[in-house]
Amino acid sequence: xxxxxxxxxxxxxxxxxxxxxxxxVGVFLGTAVxxxxxxxxxxxxxxxxxxxxxxxxAGSLIMFAGIYYGGMYGGSTTAILxxxxxxxxxxxxxxxxxxxxxxxxxGPALATSAIGSFVAGTIATLGLTFxxxxxxxxxxxxxxxxxxxxxxxxxxxxxxxxxxxxxxGLTSLFVGLVLGLVGIDKLTGQARxxxxxxxxxxxxEVTTLAVGLFAIGEALYVAARRHHxxxxxEAVRGSLWMTxxxxxxxxxxxxxxxxxxxxxxxxxxxxxxIPTFLSYSAEKRLTNYPEEFGKGAIEGVAGPEAANNASAxxxxxxxxxxxxxxxxxxxxxxxxxxxxxxxxxxLLFAERPDLVWGLIASLFIANGMLLVLNLPLVGLxxxxxxxxxxxxxxxxxxxxxxxxxxxxxxxxxxxxLAAFGVMGFMMRRFDFPIAPVxxxxxxxxxxxxxxxxxxxxxxxxxLVLVQSPTSAILLGIALIALIAPFVLKGLNRFKADxx
Amino acid sequence: MTxxxxxxxxxxxxxxxxxxxxxxxxxxxxxxxxxxxxxxxxANNVYGVGPQAMPIVIGVGLVILAVGNLISALRGNLPPRxxxxxxxxxxxxxxLALMIAIIGLGGGFILAEAVLFTTTSAAFGRRxxxxxxxxxxxxxxxxxxxFDRILTLSLPAGPLEHLF
Numbered sequence: 001x002x003x004x005x006x007x008x009x010x011x012x013x014x015x016x017x018x019x020x021x022x023x024x025v026g027v028f029l030g031t032a033v034x035x036x037x038x039x040x041x042x043x044x045x046x047x048x049x050x051x052x053x054x055x056x057x058a059g060s061l062i063m064f065a066g067i068y069y070g071g072m073y074g075g076s077t078t079a080i081l082x083x084x085x086x087x088x089x090x091x092x093x094x095x096x097x098x099x100x101x102x103x104x105x106x107g108p109a110l111a112t113s114a115i116g117s118f119v120a121g122t123i124a125t126l127g128l129t130f131x132x133x134x135x136x137x138x139x140x141x142x143x144x145x146x147x148x149x150x151x152x153x154x155x156x157x158x159x160x161x162x163x164x165x166x167x168x169g170l171t172s173l174f175v176g177l178v179l180g181l182v183g184i185d186k187l188t189g190q191a192r193x194x195x196x197x198x199x200x201x202x203x204x205e206v207t208t209l210a211v212g213l214f215a216i217g218e219a220l221y222v223a224a225r226r227h228h229x230x231x232x233x234e235a236v237r238g239s240l241w242m243t244x245x246x247x248x249x250x251x252x253x254x255x256x257x258x259x260x261x262x263x264x265x266x267x268x269x270x271x272x273x274i275p276t277f278l279s280y281s282a283e284k285r286l287t288n289y290p291e292e293f294g295k296g297a298i299e300g301v302a303g304p305e306a307a308n309n310a311s312a313x314x315x316x317x318x319x320x321x322x323x324x325x326x327x328x329x330x331x332x333x334x335x336x337x338x339x340x341x342x343x344x345x346x347l348l349f350a351e352r353p354d355l356v357w358g359l360i361a362s363l364f365i366a367n368g369m370l371l372v373l374n375l376p377l378v379g380l381x382x383x384x385x386x387x388x389x390x391x392x393x394x395x396x397x398x399x400x401x402x403x404x405x406x407x408x409x410x411x412x413x414x415x416x417l418a419a420f421g422v423m424g425f426m427m428r429r430f431d432f433p434i435a436p437v438x439x440x441x442x443x444x445x446x447x448x449x450x451x452x453x454x455x456x457x458x459x460x461x462x463l464v465l466v467q468s469p470t471s472a473i474l475l476g477i478a479l480i481a482l483i484a485p486f487v488l489k490g491l492n493r494f495k496a497d498x499x
Numbered sequence: 500m501t502x503x504x505x506x507x508x509x510x511x512x513x514x515x516x517x518x519x520x521x522x523x524x525x526x527x528x529x530x531x532x533x534x535x536x537x538x539x540x541x542a543n544n545v546y547g548v549g550p551q552a553m554p555i556v557i558g559v560g561l562v563i564l565a566v567g568n569l570i571s572a573l574r575g576n577l578p579p580r581x582x583x584x585x586x587x588x589x590x591x592x593x594x595l596a597l598m599i600a601i602i603g604l605g606g607g608f609i610l611a612e613a614v615l616f617t618t619t620s621a622a623f624g625r626r627x628x629x630x631x632x633x634x635x636x637x638x639x640x641x642x643x644x645x646f647d648r649i650l651t652l653s654l655p656a657g658p659l660e661h662l663f
Contacts, residue, residue, distance in 0.1 A: 051650060165576070167567040171526065174564055177557050178529060185540075185550040192554060193536050216595070223587035223622045390623035394616040394631070397591070398638065401598060401615060402608075402654075406646060409655045411603040418595045425588070430518065431578045448553045455548055 003133055010357025014365055019059050023362050026063035027369045030070020034077070035381045037084050038218050039396050041071030042438075045332040046210035047399055049339055050407035057340040058355050064333050065316070065359055066366045069121060071329070072272070072309045073370045076113040077381050080106060080301070089272035089308040092280040096293065096300030103296050107240040112250045112298055113305040114374040115242075120258040120306035121367040124313030127262050128320075129360055133349070135321040140346040142322075144454040145465050149474035151447040154268035154324055156481045159436040166485040168432045175423075176440020179204045180448075187452060199412040206335040208404055209441055210328070212417045213434055215400035217424015219393045224425070226389075240375065242298075250302040253283050257306025265314025268326040272311040279303035313363070320344050320356060324443075328435040331442045518580075519572025526565035533558040587622040594618025607657020609639035 013019065033044045045064045052060040075090035080097035093113060100109040142150075159169035182193040183203030194200040242250070257279045264275040283303040284293050293300060318324040323345040325331040337344050342352070349356050374381075404417050427434055451465075458464035466472040533554050542549035571577060594615045601611040613635030620631045643660060646652045654660070 051652070054650070054652075165571070167564065167571055170560075171522075171564045171568060174557060174560050178533065178561070181533070181554055181557065188550050190540050190550050192540065192550060193533070216591075219619065220588055220591055223591055223619075224583035224585075225581060226587065226623060227584060388625075390620035390625040390631075391634070393623055394619040394635070395638070397594075397619045398612045398616050398635075398642070401595075402612065402642060402646075405602065405608060405611075406652045406654055409602055411599055414595075414599045414602065418592070418599065421595070422592070429580055429583070430522065444553075452548055452552075460548075 003130060006133070006353060006357045007129055007361060009354065010359070010361035013058065013354050013358030014062070014362035018056070019062050019358065019362060020365065022059035022063040023066050023366045024369060026066020027070040027073075027366050027373060029063075030067035031074035031077075031370065031373055031381065032070075032384060033067070034071035034074020034090075035384055036074075036387075036392065037078060038222060038393060039215065040075075040329075041068050042210060042327075042329040042332050043214040043400075044071070045329060045336060046207045046214070047403045049207050049332070049336055050403045052336075053339050057342065058358055060340075061333070061336060061355070061359055062362045062366075064336050065363055066369075068312050068315075068329050068333070069309065069363065069366050070370055070373075072121075072312050073114065073117050073374045074381065075308075076117070076301075076305050077110065077374070077378065078385065080109045080113065081382065082385065089276055089311070090304075091273065092276040092304035093301055093308075095280065096297050099294070099296035100298065100301065105296060105298075108242045108246050108298065109296075109301050110378055111240050111242045111375060112246060112302045114371060114378075116250060116254040116257065116302045116306040117309040117374075118367055118371040119254045120261060120310040121313060121370070122364065123255075123258050124262045124265075124310035125360065125363045125367065128313050128317055128363070131317055132321050132360070135317065136346045136349050139322050142470065143468060144450040144457070145471040146468055146474065147322075148447055148450040148454060148465065149471035149478065150322065150324060151443050151450070152478040153474050153481065154326065154439070154443065155436075155447070156478045157268045158326070158439050159433070160482055160485055164431065166482075168430075169436055172427065172432050172434065173436040173440045176437035176442075177444040178440075179209065179437070180441045180444030186445075186449065197412060199408070199410050203445075204416070204441060205404075205408070205413070206332070206438070206442060207407070208413060208417050209420050210332060210438055211400045211403060212420025213424035213427070213437060214328075215396055216418065216421025217428060217434070219397055220421060220425035221428045222389075222393065240378070246298055249289075249298050253279070253299045253303035254306040256282060256286075257303040258310040260303075261307035261310030262314040265311025266317040266326070267314075268318070268324070272308045272315075272327070275307040275311045276304040279307040316363075320359075321346070321349075323446075325439060328438050331435075331438045334442060516572045516575050516577045519568060519577045523565045523569035523572055526561050526568060530558045530561035530565065533561070590618050590622035594622070601657075602655050605655070605657055607660045608643055608654040609636060609659045610657060611655075612639040612642070 029044060030041055033039045033041060044067050048064070072089060076093045076097065078084055079090040079094035080101050083094050083098040097109045097113065100106060155173055159173035160166035182200055184191050184201050191201055260279050260282065261272070261275040264278070265272065280300055280303060283299040284290070287293065287297060287299050289297055315327050315330045318326055319330045319333060323334065323343055325334045334344065342348060342355070401414070401417065404413055424434065454464055455462065466475060537551040537554035537558070540549065540551040542551065597618070598611040598615040601614060602608070613632055616635035616638065617628060617631045621628060625631055643654055644663065646654050
C-alpha cells in the first residue's frame with residue numbers, strides 16, 4: 001500500500017541521528033514545560049521560533065511536534081501531584097488524579113496516565129497516518145472559495161460554539177483579526193493600520209503576540225492572585241506499578257479516550273479541554289465503581305489522559321493536510337512551517353514527502369521516548385517542581401523576552417510585547433478566551449487572501465462563494481455553528497421560566 | 500489554576516458591570532479607528548475586492564460585538580473578579596518598562612534581563628533582591644554566551660557584553 005511505503009520512507013528520515021536528537025530534545029522540553037505551570041507547548045514553540053530559524057526545517061518541526069506531544073504527557077504529572085494542571089488539557093486528570101495521590105496511589109495514577117497517553121498517542125498517530133493521504137486527495141480539489149469557507153468554519157467553532165460565552169469568544173477572534181490587518185496589504189502594497197510607524201509595516205509578529213499573551217499575561221495573572229492559592233506537593237508514595245485490577249479498569253477508558261480525543265482534536269474546537277472533559281463524563285457514567293468518582297477513580301485518570309494525547313495527534317491532521325490549525329499550539333507550528341517558507345497542505349505532501357512523512361514517523365518514535373521519560377524518570381520531573389515560584393516566573397519572563405530581543409530588538413516591538421502581556425492579563429481576568437486571538441492573527445490574512453483570490457477569479461461575482469458544493473456546505477455549517485449557541489441559550493431561558 | 504476542594508459560594512454580581520462597559524467602549528473605538536484608516540485606502544483593482552473590504556467587514560463585526568458586550572455588561576454577565584494584588588502587577592510592568600528602556604538606551608541584554616528577572620522575582624514575593632540580581636546577571640551572561648557563540652544570533656550589546 002502506498003501509505004506503508006511512504007511511512008517506511010519517513011521512518012528512514014526519522015531515524016537519522018540528527019532527527020533523533022531533535023526528537024529527544026523536543027520531548028524532553030515538552031515534558032518539562034508540560035510539568036511546569038505557567039508555560040505550555042504553545043508558548044515553548046513560540047519561544048523557539050526565533051532560535052530555530054537558522055536550523056534544519058525537518059529537525060525543527062520534529063522538535064516542535066515532540067514538544068506538543070510531550071506537553072500532553074507532562075501536564076498530567078503536575079495535575080496529579082499538585083492539583084495544578086500544567087496544561088489546561090490536564091484539568092480533568094487533576095479531578096481524580098490528585099485524589100488518588102492524596103490516598104497514596106499517586107504511582108498508579110502516574111502510570112495509567114503515561115501508559116494511556118502512549119497507547120492513545122500511538123493509535124491516534126496511526127489514524128493520522130492513514131487519514132492524511134485520503135484527506136490530501138480530497139483537499140487537492142479545493143479552490144480558494146472552499147478554503148475560505150473552511151476557515152470561516154474554523155473561526156466560528158474555535159471562538160463561538162464551544163466556549164462559555166460566544167460573545168467573548170468572537171470578540172477575542174476579532175481582536176486577532178484586527179491585529180492581522182496591521183501591515184502592508186500584499187495584493188496592493190498599501191499600508192493598513194500602520195499609523196506611520198515603520199516597525200508596524202511588517203505586521204504583528206505571531207511570536208510577539210503569543211509570547212505576550214501566554215507568558216507575560218500568565219505571569220501577571222498568577223502574580224496578581226498569588227495571595228489566593230496554596231499548593232501542596234504530594235509525594236509519590238508507594239510503587240509506580242499498577243495492580244492487575246488497575247490494568248483491567250484502565251484499558252477500556254484508554255480506548256474510549258482515544259476515540260473521543262482523535263476526532264474532536266481534528267475539529268476546530270479550540271483545544272484539548274473538550275475531549276478530556278467529555279471522556280471524564282463518559283467514564284463517570286460507564287464505570288463499575290461509581291462510588292469512587294470524587295475520591296480517586298483510576299478510570300477518571302486513564303480516559304482523559306488518553307483523550308488529550310489523542311487530540312494532539314488529531315490536531316495534526318488538519319494542520320498537515322489542509323494547513324488549518326485548530327488549536328493555539330497548532331497555530332504556532334503553522335508559524336513554524338511558514339518561517340521556513342513551507343506551507344502545509346496537499347502541495348507539501350507532493351513536494352516534500354520526506355519532510356511530512358519524516359515528521360509523522362518521528363511521532364511514533366517520540367511517543368516511545370515519552371513513555372520512558374515519564375515513567376521511570378518521573379522523579380526528575382517532581383524535582384523540577386521544587387523550583388521556587390518567583391525564580392520560575394522570573395526565568396519564564398527572561399526566556400520570553402529573549403526571543404523577541406534576538407529577533408527584533410526595537411523598542412516598538414518590545415513595547416508591543418508588553419502591551420500584549422497586559423491584554424493577556426485583562427483577558428484572563430474577564431474570562432475572554434485566548435486561543436482565538438492567535439488563530440485570528442494567523443488565519444485572518446490567509447482567509448482574506450483566499451477570499452480576494454476567489455473573487456478575482458470570478459471577476460467580482462460574490463456567488464462564487466456558494467457555487468461549489470463544498471464551500472456551500474461549509475459556509476452553511478459555519479452559519480449554524482454561529483447561531484446555535486445563541487439559540488440554545490435562548491431556549492434555555494424559556495426552559496427555566498417554565499419551571 | 501488550583502481547583503478548590505469545596506465549591507465556593509457564588510459571589511454577588513453587580514447589576515451593571517462597569518468594566519464591561521469600558522470593554523464595549525474600547526471595541527467601538529477600535530472599530531472607528533479601523534473605519535477611518537480604511538477610508539484612505541484606494542480600491543485600485545480591476546476585479547474582486549480591494550484592501551479596504553476586510554477592514555470594513557471586521558469593523559462592522561467589532562461594532563456588533565461592542566453592542567453584544569454592552570448587553571452583557573448591562574446584564575452583569577461578566578464573571579466576578581477576585582481581588583488583584585496591584586503591587587505585583589506594578590513590579591512586573593515596571594520591570595518590563597525598565598528592560599525596554601535599558602535596551603533602547605544601549606545598556607545591553609545582560610543588564611536588561613537581570614533587571615527583569617529581579618523585579619519579577621520580587622513581584623512573586625522574594626525579598627532577597629541582591630541575590631536575585633546576581634542570579635539574573637549570571638543567567639543573563641550564560642544565555643548571552645550561548646546565543647552569541649553557539650547559535651550565532653546577535654543580542655544587543657551594551658557595556659557588560661563588551662567584557663566578553
